[in-house]
Amino acid sequence: MHWYEKLNQYFPIEEMKSKEHMETLLKERADIYHKDEGPYHVMMYAEFSNFVFIDYLFVSKESRGQGLGHSLIEKLKAKGKPIILEVEPINYEDSDTEKRLKFYKREGFQHAQSIGYERRSLATKQINPMEILYWAPHNESEKEIFEAMKKTYEFIHTYKDEEFYGESYQPVEEVLEYSHAKKENDLLENI
Numbered sequence: 001m002h003w004y005e006k007l008n009q010y011f012p013i014e015e016m017k018s019k020e021h022m023e024t025l026l027k028e029r030a031d032i033y034h035k036d037e038g039p040y041h042v043m044m045y046a047e048f049s050n051f052v053f054i055d056y057l058f059v060s061k062e063s064r065g066q067g068l069g070h071s072l073i074e075k076l077k078a079k080g081k082p083i084i085l086e087v088e089p090i091n092y093e094d095s096d097t098e099k100r101l102k103f104y105k106r107e108g109f110q111h112a113q114s115i116g117y118e119r120r121s122l123a124t125k126q127i128n129p130m131e132i133l134y135w136a137p138h139n140e141s142e143k144e145i146f147e148a149m150k151k152t153y154e155f156i157h158t159y160k161d162e163e164f165y166g167e168s169y170q171p172v173e174e175v176l177e178y179s180h181a182k183k184e185n186d187l188l189e190n191i
Helices: 003-009 018-027 068-077 095-106 142-157 161-165
Strands: 033-038 039-049 051-057 083-085 113-120 129-133 176-178
Touching: 003 018, 003 033, 003 051, 018 033, 018 161, 033 083, 039 068, 051 068, 068 083, 068 129, 083 095, 083 142, 083 176, 113 142, 142 176
Parallel strands: 051 083
Antiparallel strands: 033 039, 039 051, 083 129, 113 129, 113 176
16 A cells, blocks of 8 residues: 555544645655655654654554554654654544554653644644644753744645645644643643
8 A cells, every 4th residue: 555545544634734745745845854664654754953743653553562663763763853743632532542642652752731733624624723742852842842843834734735735724823822831731641
């Protein structure tokens, strides 16, 4: 199965970039946007000078629990930069959301409780709240993670969006918000 089909079957439509968008990022942003693919996984990520953003991480059901996800994360950790990713809030009707959070907690990720993130899906037109998880090897602050997330949104998520989707995503100021008051719930606390 083609790498895009694997991702498309696993991730909700509101989180998926189009195939054309991702292939263009791989070609035109090859200096920062990368694909790590094997028979049982697909990982799409952006590496900037001071952080790594995991866009998609898929490990096939038949190989889960065998350390593949851990080794992929370890490969990124070896770069010595903060690692950032987006996750959907826990959906108790979808056991994968909780499993995903448990995995990232085991890998040492934290929940960025001072970052609010909601964006409108161009596919569904719905507003989707997302949460930011991060791994900070040098105790980077949530403010630094916020700045990195803004850069990701502008360089990756909205790259040529009008060309691919016929309309633009919202500006970064409407999508990402930083607050000194942390959210009440740490997403990973009771996982």
